[in-house]
Amino acid sequence: MADTNYDVIIIGSGPGGYVTAIRAAQLGLKTAIVEREHLGGICLNWGCIPTKALLRSAEMMDHANHAKSFGLKLEGKMTADVKDVVARSRGVSARLNGGVGFLMKKNKIDVIWGEAKLTKPGEIVVGKPSKPAVEPQHPAPKGTKGEGTYTAKNIIVATGARPRALPGIKPDGKLIWTYFEAMKPEKMPKSMVVMGSGAIGIEFASFYLSMGVDVTVVELMPNVMPVEDDEISKFARKMLEKRGMKIITEAKVSKVDKAADSITAHVETKDGKVQQITADRLISAVGVQGNIENLGLEKLGVKTDRGCIVIDGYGKTNVPGLYAIGDVAGPPMLAHKAEHEGVVCIEKIAGLPNVHPMDKGKIPGCTYCSPQVASVGLTEAKAKEQGRDIRVGRYQFNANGKAIALGEDTGMIKVIFDKKSGELLGAHMVGAEVTELIQGFVVAMNLETTEEDLMHTIFPHPTLSEMMKESVLDAYGRVLNA
Amino acid sequence: MPINITMPALSPTMEEGNLAKWLVKEGDTVSAGDVIAEIETDKATMEVEAVDEGTVGKIVVEAGTEGVKVNDLIAVLLEDGEDASAIDTSGGAAPAAPSPSPAPAADAGAKEVIPVGAEAATDPIPAPKAADGGRIFASPLARRLAQINGLDLKALSGSGPHGRIVKKDIEAAVAAGTGKAAAAPAAAEAPKAAAAPAAGPSSDQVLKLFEEGSYELVPHDGMRKTIAKRLTESKQTIPHFYVSVDCQLDALLALRSQLNGAAATDKDGKPAYKLSVNDMTIKALALALRDVPDANVSWTDDNMVKHKHADVGVAVSIPGGLITPIVRRAEEKPLSVISNEMKDMGARAKSKKLQPQEYQGGTTAVSNMGMMGVKNFSAVVNPPHATILAVGAGEQRPIVKDGALAIATVMTVTLSTDHRCVDGALGAELLAAFKGYIENPMSMLV
Numbered sequence: 001m002a003d004t005n006y007d008v009i010i011i012g013s014g015p016g017g018y019v020t021a022i023r024a025a026q027l028g029l030k031t032a033i034v035e036r037e038h039l040g041g042i043c044l045n046w047g048c049i050p051t052k053a054l055l056r057s058a059e060m061m062d063h064a065n066h067a068k069s070f071g072l073k074l075e076g077k078m079t080a081d082v083k084d085v086v087a088r089s090r091g092v093s094a095r096l097n098g099g100v101g102f103l104m105k106k107n108k109i110d111v112i113w114g115e116a117k118l119t120k121p122g123e124i125v126v127g128k129p130s131k132p133a134v135e136p137q138h139p140a141p142k143g144t145k146g147e148g149t150y151t152a153k154n155i156i157v158a159t160g161a162r163p164r165a166l167p168g169i170k171p172d173g174k175l176i177w178t179y180f181e182a183m184k185p186e187k188m189p190k191s192m193v194v195m196g197s198g199a200i201g202i203e204f205a206s207f208y209l210s211m212g213v214d215v216t217v218v219e220l221m222p223n224v225m226p227v228e229d230d231e232i233s234k235f236a237r238k239m240l241e242k243r244g245m246k247i248i249t250e251a252k253v254s255k256v257d258k259a260a261d262s263i264t265a266h267v268e269t270k271d272g273k274v275q276q277i278t279a280d281r282l283i284s285a286v287g288v289q290g291n292i293e294n295l296g297l298e299k300l301g302v303k304t305d306r307g308c309i310v311i312d313g314y315g316k317t318n319v320p321g322l323y324a325i326g327d328v329a330g331p332p333m334l335a336h337k338a339e340h341e342g343v344v345c346i347e348k349i350a351g352l353p354n355v356h357p358m359d360k361g362k363i364p365g366c367t368y369c370s371p372q373v374a375s376v377g378l379t380e381a382k383a384k385e386q387g388r389d390i391r392v393g394r395y396q397f398n399a400n401g402k403a404i405a406l407g408e409d410t411g412m413i414k415v416i417f418d419k420k421s422g423e424l425l426g427a428h429m430v431g432a433e434v435t436e437l438i439q440g441f442v443v444a445m446n447l448e449t450t451e452e453d454l455m456h457t458i459f460p461h462p463t464l465s466e467m468m469k470e471s472v473l474d475a476y477g478r479v480l481n482a
Numbered sequence: 483m484p485i486n487i488t489m490p491a492l493s494p495t496m497e498e499g500n501l502a503k504w505l506v507k508e509g510d511t512v513s514a515g516d517v518i519a520e521i522e523t524d525k526a527t528m529e530v531e532a533v534d535e536g537t538v539g540k541i542v543v544e545a546g547t548e549g550v551k552v553n554d555l556i557a558v559l560l561e562d563g564e565d566a567s568a569i570d571t572s573g574g575a576a577p578a579a580p581s582p583s584p585a586p587a588a589d590a591g592a593k594e595v596i597p598v599g600a601e602a603a604t605d606p607i608p609a610p611k612a613a614d615g616g617r618i619f620a621s622p623l624a625r626r627l628a629q630i631n632g633l634d635l636k637a638l639s640g641s642g643p644h645g646r647i648v649k650k651d652i653e654a655a656v657a658a659g660t661g662k663a664a665a666a667p668a669a670a671e672a673p674k675a676a677a678a679p680a681a682g683p684s685s686d687q688v689l690k691l692f693e694e695g696s697y698e699l700v701p702h703d704g705m706r707k708t709i710a711k712r713l714t715e716s717k718q719t720i721p722h723f724y725v726s727v728d729c730q731l732d733a734l735l736a737l738r739s740q741l742n743g744a745a746a747t748d749k750d751g752k753p754a755y756k757l758s759v760n761d762m763t764i765k766a767l768a769l770a771l772r773d774v775p776d777a778n779v780s781w782t783d784d785n786m787v788k789h790k791h792a793d794v795g796v797a798v799s800i801p802g803g804l805i806t807p808i809v810r811r812a813e814e815k816p817l818s819v820i821s822n823e824m825k826d827m828g829a830r831a832k833s834k835k836l837q838p839q840e841y842q843g844g845t846t847a848v849s850n851m852g853m854m855g856v857k858n859f860s861a862v863v864n865p866p867h868a869t870i871l872a873v874g875a876g877e878q879r880p881i882v883k884d885g886a887l888a889i890a891t892v893m894t895v896t897l898s899t900d901h902r903c904v905d906g907a908l909g910a911e912l913l914a915a916f917k918g919y920i921e922n923p924m925s926m927l928v
Contacts, residue, residue, distance in 0.1 A: 354643070421630060423623050423649070448621030448649055 004145075006032045008349065009124060009152040011116045011295070014041020015048075016326030016338025017158035018100050023343050025107035027350040032110040032150065036129040038138055039100040039111070041160050043335045045093050046134065050183055051203055053089035055368050058210030062370065069407060080211050086184045094138050101141035113144040118296035122321050123151045130294050134180050154321055154349050157295065157309060158342065161288035161327035169195070169256050169284060175263050176256065177283045179204065189213055189280035193265045195253050197224040199367045201285030202240075206369035209245050216246040216277055218253055218267050225367060229379040229428040235412055236430045239371045256282060290328040305330075313357025315345030323349070337363050364442045366435035371411055374438035377426030377445060380416055389419040391451075393475025395467045397431045399482050402462040408432035413471040415441070422450035427471075433464055440468055451476060485534050485559040489543075490521065491552045500548045501556060510538045512559070519545075519556070536561045620647035627652040628661075637661040705803040713862050720781075721901040724860050725909045727917050731876045731891040734762055734923040741817070755818035759876060759893075760796070760850050764820055765926050767848060767871055768792035768812035770915035777912040778845050780866040781903040787866070795847035795864065796824060798831040805831050806864065808844040817926065852876060858894045868900040869912065893920075 007029035010017045017033055018040065024031040038045045057080065064078040104111050114126040126147050163178040165171055171178045182204045191214035194205040201217065202225055209215045217224065217240075223233035224240070224247055237247055248267055254274065255266040264278045290308040300319050303310040308331075309324035311317055317324055325345050326338030340358050347355045364376040383390050397403040397411035411431015418425055427441035444454060454472045459465050473479045489499065500522040506512055513535040521528050539560035543550055550556065618635050620628070624647045628635050633652060638661045640647035655661040689697075702710070738757050745753035771778040771792040780787040792813045795806035807827035809820055830836050846868070849861045852875035861872040876893040883890070895916070899909040919926050 354641070356641070421623060421626050448623035450622045450626055453622045 004148060004150045006030045006110070006150065006152040008032075008154040008156065008346065009034065009112075009116075009150055010156045010158055010342075011124070012041060012158035012160055012291075012326070012328075013039045013100065013104075013111070014158060014160045014326060014338065015043045015335040016160070016342045017041065017156070018103065019339040020156060020158065020325060020342030020346050021109045022103060022107050024346045024350075025109050027346065027352070029346070029350060031107075032112055032145070032152070033104065034112045034114065034116040034124070034126055034150075036113070036115040037133045038097060039104070039141060040093075040097050042162075044096045044100065045138065046180055046183055048335055049096055050089040050093045051179075051207070052368060053092040054085065054183070054207050055203065055370075057085045057088065058207045059370065061210050066407070080188070082185055082188050082211075085211075089183065090136065097138045098141075104141070105143070111141060111144040112146070112150060113140055114147050115294070117294065118155065118300055118302075118322070119149070121300065121319060122153060122155065123149060124155065125149050136184075154323065156315065156342070156345060157297075157317075157322070157324040157328055158326045158338065159291040159295065159328045160338075161290050161333055163284065164287045164289045165284060166195075166253075166286055169253060169282075171284050172258075175258050175261075175281060177281055179283075179285065182283050191279035191281075192216070193218060193253070193263070193267075193277055193279045193282045194285060195265075195282060196220075196285035196287065197226070197247070197249075198285060198287065199225070199365070200288075201283065202367060202369045204283055204285065205245060206240070209240075209243060210370070214246075214279070215244075216248065216279065218251050218265070219247070219249045220252050222250050224249065225373055227365065228367075228373055228375055229414060229426070230381055231414060232373060232375065232412070232428045232430045236369070236371055236373050239410060239430070240369065243370070253282075288327065288333055290330075292328060313344075314348040314355065315341060316348075332360070332363055332365070334363065334365065362442065362445050364438050366438065368435060371431050372434045373430050374434040375426070375428040376438055376442050377424070378416060379426060379428065380414075383416050383425050388425065390425065391417045391419050391475045393417070393471040393473065393479075395471040395474055395479065395482065397464075397467065400462075400464060400467050400470075402464050402466070403432065405462070406432060406464075413437075413467045415468075415471045415475055417451055417472075417475050422452060424449065424451070424454070427468075431464075437465055437468060440465060484539055484564060485536060485561065486555050487518070487530075487532070487557040487559055489550045489552050489554045489556050490530055496552060498549045498551045501543050501545060501550050504541060504545045504557075506538050508538050508541055512536065512538060532559065534559055534561075537564075539564070618647065619645060621649065623649050624652050631656050633661045635661075703802065705805070709803055712864065716862050716865055720863050720865065722860075722863060723899045723901040723904075723906055723909060724896055725899070725906065725913050726858065726894060726896040727913050729893050729895060729917050729920040730881070731759070731893050731920065734759070734920055735876070735891060737923045738762065745818075755821050757817055757821050758824075759852070760848070760873070761817055761821040761824060762923065762926065763850065763871070763873055763895075763920070764794050764796060764809055764812055764824070764848055765815075765817055766916050766919035766923075767846060768794050768809075768815075769919050769926060770912050771846060772813040773915045774908070774912045777869060777899075777904050777908050779868050779903045780845065781868060781900055786903055789845040792846065793844045795841070795844035795867065796828075797847060797849040797861075798828050800832050800834070805836065805841050806844065806847055807831055807836055807841050846870065848873060852893065858896060860896050861898050863898050863900050865900075868903045869909070870898050871916070872896045872898065 008024050008031050010021050010024070010031070010033045013021070013033050013035040021031050021033045043049060061078060061080060064074055067074045101111070112126050115129045116124045116126050119125050128147070163171065169176060173181055179200055188211055192208055194201045194215060194217045197205070197217050197219040205215045205217050219226070223230060224237050225233050241247060248269065250270040251267050253265045254268045257264040262278055262280050263282045264276050265282055266274050266276055268274045292304055292307060292309060297304065297309070300322065302322060303318045309317055309329050311324050311329045315323040315325045315329065323345050325341040327333040329341065337358070344355055344358055361377060364374065367373040378386070380390070380392060393415045395413050398409045403409045403411070408431065411429070411434065413434070414428045415424065416426040417423065424441065424445050427438065429438060451472055454469065457469070459469045470479055470481060474482065502520040502522040504519050506516070506518045512518055512532040514533055516532045517529045518532050519530045521530055536559040539558045541557045543554065543556040619640060620635050621642065625635065627649060631652065633655055635647055638647050638651055638655055639645065641651050642648040738759065742753065742756055745755050747753050775788065778789045778792055780789065791811045793808050793810045794812045795808045797804050797806050809815070809823055812820060827836065827840060844867060847864055847870040849870060850873040851859060852873050855875050857877070858874045859872050861870040863870050872895065874894040876891050878889050879892040880887050881890045881892065882888070895913070897909050897913050
């Protein structure tokens with residue numbers, strides 16, 4: 001009989017699950033991971049990674065369209081071949097998907113193929129998936145274990161999340177899309193309405209805009225990317241609108257009429273006025289919800305709250321031996337949050353000393369629309385709401401040498417310090433490559449530097465990162481190049 | 483907006499204080515860090531520093547006012563371009579601005595807690611040193627928060643990677659009221675934690691007083707640290723009391739040379755013993771303690787420890803410090819034995835070869851600086867002893883004998899006692915017994 005008992009079984013192989021499995025194996029635990037659809041989860045297959053591939057195509061398109069301003073002449077017109085753009089994106093995803101399979105093998109982690117159900121504490125039964133996989137599907141890795149009963153001292157639920165649907169505007173995969181369909185268009189629509197301007201909505205809006213689609217974004221809140229700092233959101237909105245995006249805020253799609261190959265969205269603004277927007281497609285990007293169904297959670301009496309499993313700071317649920325991490329364990333629903341949560345959880349299980357719960361105040365967020373947006377920590381409004389006495393520094397891209405040389409001279413960096421202690425409370429950015437810059441401030445926050453240490457840090461010239469230092473200097477009235 | 487300056491809390495338990503003195507008047511310009519007032523509590527006088535710059539718009543609480551509640555408005559600072567009409571003193575307790583942080587007055591001689599403050603942004607906070615001179619790992623934010631809150635990083639333990647002190651640890655310490663720097667505010671807790679000596683100024687604070695390059699730093703060795711720790715502890719916890727007496731030595735010196743002259747010699751011609759005045763002093767003190775057993779004691783919080791034997795520690799100066807080997811049961815031992823033991827232990831002390839049991843414990847001690855010409859001094863009681871005898875030089879002095887001036891060899895000794903267990907009269911009684919043996923040395927032989 002095959003060995004079916006483990007130290008730890010992880011349900012779900014998304015970025016949270018597979019990283020946790022690797023860390024578990026590193027800690028000498030006998031580990032298995034259960035996956036029903038695709039190694040790497042949504043992130044690698046239908047989220048973070050393939051969208052970055054699409055957006056890279058969009059960026060190349062934008063560059064080509066501005067070639068002239070760089071002294072370059074493009075003979076003829078740059079056009080996108082939708083099929084090839086999508087194929088490249090799928091290829092990128094396939095490569096990483098295979099990479100996760102390799103990592104499982106390398107770390108001697110058993111992959112159990114199928115859908116897991118918790119039957120009693122310490123036991124799962126793996127059976128056939130309860131829902132069809134999203135196509136196109138990467139092939140299942142070789143050498144996996146199959147259906148059956150498995151036991152483990154510790155079971156970690158990392159089943160992730162899926163798109164949330166609004167009542168009456170149910171995605172149908174044809175006219176009303178979620179990110180699954182938006183990721184693999186067969187042909188470019190001429191026009192589209194994007195419902196929701198969070199990271200997912202605004203990234204697809206930005207991609208399709210670059211591809212020449214007439215895009216209208218509808219957002220319920222006053223700002224696009226509503227979790228971001230007010231000033232940054234407004235700045236980004238202006239840039240997006242300048243690119244030709246139509247943005248309607250403080251508005252909701254109250255109804256969608258479907259025609260043969262188009263939809264008509266009824267957009268209701270705050271003042272009660274309704275306008276009808278007809279477009280080829282509608283993307284529903286109104287958030288995601290945890291995958292807590294069909295897991296047997298109810299039978300074990302696992303506590304959930306608003307569609308997510310309730311955990312303590314170390315991923316522990318109310319049921320001994322059962323843990324949860326990542327999207328299914330609550331917001332913010334971000335891959336890097338899931339990874340860190342998983343590592344904390346497994347290190348605690350392994351009994352490592354000095355394991356600390358994740359500080360949710362130091363989780364960075366990146367949005368890859370054009371312009372990019374990145375942030376960490378408190379927004380100015382949140383800091384004030386907490387009664388903090390603050391100092392704010394700002395720096396604009398139009399005074400940075402590297403930004404000007406790149407032809408990317410629109411954007412800004414904003415930092416927020418506690419006036420008394422010099423604690424870096426938040427950093428917010430909009431503009432080219434800021435998703436690669438933010439980590440500097442994340443490290444700074446995590447090491448608890450003050451403005452003093454940042455001012456003593458040498459930033460290389462010429463880089464966009466110099467703007468980070470200038471923004472810090474600006475907060476203390478010492479800005480140099482402005 | 484005008485900045486409210488409120489009565490600072492100089493310690494976690496402080497509820498009110500006296501506004502002793504204003505060092506600024508209305509209309510004065512102040513910048514962050516300027517001392518603006520002195521606040522008195524029953525413990526200390528502290529200076530209050532401005533944390534913002536501006537003009538003193540109004541002094542709300544006059545100098546000399548007693549019982550000013552913490553957080554009460556005491557003055558208002560105007561920022562650039564504001565005039566006094568902007569002042570609204572009604573909301574006194576509203577914490578519109580952080581209370582100025584107190585800094586103990588220089589004459590308090592204690593550790594400073596002056597916050598550098600984020601405003602200055604130019605004054606780096608030096609990395610603190612651990613008690614053993616090693617670096618304390620603390621995040622920059624933790625260091626600054628410790629300074630703002632007057633916490634001593636040395637007293638905290640870190641929860642960050644590799645024990646690094648992080649913001650969370652400071653917040654926990656502030657919440658728990660622990661880790662206060664040893665400034666005046668901490669004095670309130672001192673009696674409770676009797677064994678924990680208050681820290682003096684930090685190394686950095688001391689070094690700041692000297693020009694760089696004008697000194698050399700020699701790290702403390704274990705003996706230096708022990709001396710510092712034990713004697714600080716002694717002076718801080720033991721109420722010292724001193725009794726002095728003059729002893730005439732002529733009889734003792736005569737007996738000594740007689741005894742030394744009578745010592746048998748071995749085949750190399752080396753005498754079996756060679757008594758010193760110190761050996762005889764040890765014996766005299768031991769016998770005095772036998773005669774006055776109430777003085778042969780040690781203090782503990784629960785009991786009086788009454789010793790059955792006189793174990794006499796003898797301070798031996800060695801390079802880099804001193805050590806006190808102990809002559810056990812000295813009251814029972816002949817002078818020759820005491821003398822030879824002392825010679826042996828003295829030599830081994832100088833080469834640091836003593837075993838711990840040879841210098842730990844003891845019931846009393848002798849510290850003799852007579853050979854260095856010292857006339858008189860007072861020694862620090864070395865717990866668990868309750869007494870220590872400081873011995874000066876034997877010298878010829880004029881004395882009055884039978885109503886006429888005469889010359890005698892006289893030595894002044896001073897007994898330091900732990901007043902908790904040896905009161906003044908008892909100390910005097912012990913010293914009288916000691917003097918009896920010294921001046922009638924034959925009694926030491928029977």
